Amino acid sequence: MVDLIAKTPLAGILPINAGETVLTEASPASITSVMPHQGREKALGEALKKAHDIGLPAVGRSSGTAALRMIWTGRGQYMLVGNKPAARALARSSTLTDQSDGWAVMQLTGDNAAQVMARLCPLDLRAASFKNGHTARTELAHIMAVVSRIPKGFEIMVMRSFAQTAVTSLQQAMDSVAAQWTRT
Amino acid sequence: MRINCPVCGERDSREFHYRGAAKLLDRPDGDAGAEAFHDYVYVRENPAGINRELWFHENGCRSWLVAERNVSTHEFLSVKLAADIKRGMK
Structure with missing residues (x-):
C-alpha cells in the first residue's frame, strides 16, 4: 500500500x-457539518452541552473554545471545527458529514x-x-x-x-x- | 440594492440570486394537464410595478425567499421565507 x-x-x-x-x-484536526433534524434543535443543543460543554449558537454566532467551536453557517446548518467531535452522541438529533x-x-x-x-x-x-x-x-x-x-x-x-x-x-x-x- | 433577509438581516444584493417569479412555488398537480403546465412554465406577468419574486440567499444562509419588489424603483416591499409561504399554501 x-x-x-x-x-x-x-x-x-x-x-x-x-x-x-x-x-x-x-x-483544524476536523471539520464536521451538523444539520439538526427537523424540530430537534433543542435535543442537539443538549447533546452538544453534554458531550462538549458547548451551547448551540444563535444565528450569526459561534460558540465553544479555540479547541472546538460550533459555528452557525446557514439556515439549519452548523460547522464543528477543531478536535474530533463525539459524532455518535450528536447523530441522534442531527446529520453529520465529515468535511475536514x-x-x-x-x-x-x-x-x-x-x-x-x-x-x-x-x-x-x-x-x-x-x-x-x-x-x-x-x-x-x-x-x-x-x-x-x-x-x-x-x-x-x-x-x-x-x-x-x-x-x-x-x-x-x-x-x-x-x-x-x-x-x- | 440591499435585501432584508429574514434570517441574516439586511445584506448586499450580490449575496443573492434572482430565481424567477414566485409563481414557481405554485406547481400544478401532476394530472392538471398540458395547458396548466404550459402556464406554469412559460406564462409570466411583466408589470412595471410590484412583482413577487423568488430569491436565493446563495452566499449567505442559503434560504429561498419570496420578495415583493417594485421593478420600477427597485424598492423591496417585503421579504419572507419561501418555506413559510409554501406551508401556508397547503
Missing part, C-alpha cells in the same frame, strides 16, 4: 504578510485586518459591529466564505478548491492596505 502524505490546502503558500497584517493557515478536507481555513490578524476585509467583503466587519463570537456566511472577493471574529482578527473558511484564489485576493488587498498606511 502506498503511504500517502497528507497536505493541507495552503501548504507552501501561507503564511504571508504585508506590513502589520499576517495571513496564516489554521489546520473540504475547507481551507485561514487567520487574518493585525491592526489593519478589518481594512483588508472591507475591500473584499460587503459586510461591516469592524470590531464595533462584528464582535467576539460573531460569524457570517458571506462572500470574500465573490467567493463563498464563512468569516468569524477571533481575538486579533478574522478566521476565514473557503472551499478548498478556492483556497489559492482567495489567498491571491487577500494578498492584493493586504498589499494595497499596507501601501496606503505606510504613505500617511
Whole structure:
C-alpha cells in the first residue's frame, strides 16, 4: 500500500504578510457539518452541552473554545471545527458529514485586518459591529466564505478548491492596505 | 440594492440570486394537464410595478425567499421565507 502524505490546502503558500497584517493557515484536526433534524434543535443543543460543554449558537454566532467551536453557517446548518467531535452522541438529533478536507481555513490578524476585509467583503466587519463570537456566511472577493471574529482578527473558511484564489485576493488587498498606511 | 433577509438581516444584493417569479412555488398537480403546465412554465406577468419574486440567499444562509419588489424603483416591499409561504399554501 502506498503511504500517502497528507497536505493541507495552503501548504507552501501561507503564511504571508504585508506590513502589520499576517495571513496564516489554521489546520483544524476536523471539520464536521451538523444539520439538526427537523424540530430537534433543542435535543442537539443538549447533546452538544453534554458531550462538549458547548451551547448551540444563535444565528450569526459561534460558540465553544479555540479547541472546538460550533459555528452557525446557514439556515439549519452548523460547522464543528477543531478536535474530533463525539459524532455518535450528536447523530441522534442531527446529520453529520465529515468535511475536514473540504475547507481551507485561514487567520487574518493585525491592526489593519478589518481594512483588508472591507475591500473584499460587503459586510461591516469592524470590531464595533462584528464582535467576539460573531460569524457570517458571506462572500470574500465573490467567493463563498464563512468569516468569524477571533481575538486579533478574522478566521476565514473557503472551499478548498478556492483556497489559492482567495489567498491571491487577500494578498492584493493586504498589499494595497499596507501601501496606503505606510504613505500617511 | 440591499435585501432584508429574514434570517441574516439586511445584506448586499450580490449575496443573492434572482430565481424567477414566485409563481414557481405554485406547481400544478401532476394530472392538471398540458395547458396548466404550459402556464406554469412559460406564462409570466411583466408589470412595471410590484412583482413577487423568488430569491436565493446563495452566499449567505442559503434560504429561498419570496420578495415583493417594485421593478420600477427597485424598492423591496417585503421579504419572507419561501418555506413559510409554501406551508401556508397547503
